[in-house]
Amino acid sequence: MTDTRPAKWTIVQHWAADPQGCEVFAPYFDVDEPCCFACGWYSERWTEGRSARKAWERATLERAHIIPAGLGGASHPGNFLLLCRPCHKDSPDWDEPLEMANWISRRDERPSKEVEHVNTWLRAADRVPLLKPALRELLSRGGTAEDAIGVMRRHVRRAVLHGSELSEGTMEAVLRATARELFP
Ligand SMILES: [Zn+2]
Known part of the structure; x- marks a missing residue:
């Protein structure tokens, strides 16, 4: 089946x-600052001096139908939203746009990718009680x-898989290995 979805920039x-x-x-929505239409999630790295068009193309946002094609939804750009992966996954597949509108109105705001990354490290650190004494x-x-960051970087390299981001569990393992090395 051919992809009949309009280009991201056409949707924007x-x-x-x-x-x-x-x-x-x-x-x-802000044409100059790409973000998930439903929760506002964005990354500081999408823009970085790029034109709005290039920034939207770079953004890891998915083209999501308001009414799914399989339920009779059109391929017109007005039937598409640009959503982050969790929003796309959680959003309703339904033949009445009102359900999508209601779902969006109740969706919690998400901080930027960079802030989420720091928050994930902090949550992981909460589960490594040895870290602070170390x-x-x-x-x-x-x-x-x-010195501590150097040790941590070395343990991060043990775990890095090309192209994938560190999971919360991996962060916890990195911090535990770091704490053990600093405070054997
Ligand atoms: Zn989202």
């Missing part, structure tokens, strides 16, 4: 010309935060 231009539609289907021990011996 449709919504840029329909502010009233955006109020219902794309509350976070860092204190390092500092009391005249070590620095850079």
Whole structure:
């Protein structure tokens, strides 16, 4: 089956010309700052001096039908939203657009990819009780935060798989290995 979905930029231009539609289907929409229409999730790395068009093309957002093709949805750009993967996965596949609008209105805002990354490290650190005493021990011996980061980087390299991001569980393992090395 051929892909009849319009290009991302065509979808963006449709919504840029329909502010009233955006109020219902794309509350976070800003043509110059690509983000998930439903939750506002974005990455600082998408823009970085690029034109709006290039930034939207770079953004890891998925073209999502309002009414699915299999339920009679059109391939017109107005039947498409650009959503992050979790929003695309959770959004309704239904033949009435009202369900999509209601779902979007209740969707929680998500912070940027970079903020989420830091929050994930912090959650992982909460589950490694040895980490704080290990860092204190390092500092009391005249070590620095850079020393700790060096150890951590080495343990991150043990786990890095090309093209995939560190999972929360991997972060926890990295922090536990770091703490053990600093505070044997
Ligand atoms: Zn989203």
